[in-house]
Amino acid sequence: MSGIPVGISTCLLGKEVRHDGGHKHSHYCTQVLSRHFEFRAICPELEAGLGVPRPAIHLREHDNGLRLIETRGTADHTPAMQTFIDRILPELADLRGYILMAKSPSCGMARIKVHNEEGRVTRRDGRGMFADALIRAYPLMPVEEEGRLNDDKLRENFIERVFAYDDWMQNVAGANLSAKALIEFHTRHKFQLLAHSERLYRQLGPMLSDLKSEPLADLADRYIQGFMEAMGRRVSRGSHVNAMQHLMGYLRDSMADEDRKVMIEQIEAYHRGEVPLVVPMTLLRMAQRREPVDYLSTQQYLTPYPDELGLRNRV
Numbered sequence: 001m002s003g004i005p006v007g008i009s010t011c012l013l014g015k016e017v018r019h020d021g022g023h024k025h026s027h028y029c030t031q032v033l034s035r036h037f038e039f040r041a042i043c044p045e046l047e048a049g050l051g052v053p054r055p056a057i058h059l060r061e062h063d064n065g066l067r068l069i070e071t072r073g074t075a076d077h078t079p080a081m082q083t084f085i086d087r088i089l090p091e092l093a094d095l096r097g098y099i100l101m102a103k104s105p106s107c108g109m110a111r112i113k114v115h116n117e118e119g120r121v122t123r124r125d126g127r128g129m130f131a132d133a134l135i136r137a138y139p140l141m142p143v144e145e146e147g148r149l150n151d152d153k154l155r156e157n158f159i160e161r162v163f164a165y166d167d168w169m170q171n172v173a174g175a176n177l178s179a180k181a182l183i184e185f186h187t188r189h190k191f192q193l194l195a196h197s198e199r200l201y202r203q204l205g206p207m208l209s210d211l212k213s214e215p216l217a218d219l220a221d222r223y224i225q226g227f228m229e230a231m232g233r234r235v236s237r238g239s240h241v242n243a244m245q246h247l248m249g250y251l252r253d254s255m256a257d258e259d260r261k262v263m264i265e266q267i268e269a270y271h272r273g274e275v276p277l278v279v280p281m282t283l284l285r286m287a288q289r290r291e292p293v294d295y296l297s298t299q300q301y302l303t304p305y306p307d308e309l310g311l312r313n314r315v
């Protein structure tokens with residue numbers, strides 16, 4: 001089986017494409033995520049024709065906007081980068097996520113230094129030129145910086161979004177769009193939505209109650225924007241507890257008293273930060289496996305990504 005298509009800055013795969021001929025190998029990407037993602041590697045500077053090694057470049061503010069200029073001198077690589085961006089962006093529509101290298105004037109997602117014409121730093125809120133074009137072109141696509149994947153919660157959130165977006169792209173987007181596909185997507189992600197944002201959960205459900213009120217494609221656009229916005233929200237322990245309690249409501253009748261007691265104890269222990277999410281979640285999955293409830297059998301909240309990623313051991 002091939003993996004989910006995800007873009008990545010080439011230097012993160014250990015390829016020596018940086019301006020100084022080095023790399024920024026991410027073992028997590030090459031050894032763990034590569035088992036599930038099929039990486040599409042892009043080095044914008046190399047592919048824009050800047051070569052390796054090449055002079056270091058930075059973002060410089062000019063009257064006509066931000067430019068990519070060599071740090072020692074005035075050579076302007078903006079036109080070459082723009083030509084590359086215009087060529088490559090249409091080829092990325094199929095990606096379900098993107099992992100970018102931080103601090104780069106091309107790939108950096110945030111907090112990139114911007115210089116004035118004398119080369120002094122004037123602000124630190126820039127975005128790499130390629131990253132900016134990517135995020136503008138594909139606002140729904142989950143995008144994350146590799147360094148931030150060291151944070152357990154950010155990593156779990158990014159990977160969960162990639163899998164959910166992949167579901168959308170495979171089963172609802174484009175030619176697959178139908179009222180049934182849209183409703184089924186919403187149904188299987190209900191508890192995830194509830195955990196991420198109860199407010200958006202309460203908006204998105206009613207949005208689908210009258211599918212004839214506007215063209216289906218427009219409704220689907222509004223829906224997925226709200227959905228991905230919700231999924232980008234971090235989930236607090238309290239929100240997970242709320243979602244798990246809702247889920248447990250469906251299993252209550254099929255559980256023995258003692259099992260129910262243990263489940264409640266472990267949900268509370270999770271709430272207090274004494275056990276990770278995987279503990280109560282495993283109990284819920286066990287109960288569902290023992291006496292399957294139809295409605296829960298498709299719920300992605302129980303298994304939003306492969307267990308072997310171990311993400312719920314750490315949140």
Ligand code: SF4
Pocket residue numbers: 009010011012017018019042043044045046101104106107
């Ligand atoms: S950060 Fe981007 S432009 Fe720089 S070496 Fe890595 S892939 Fe290439």
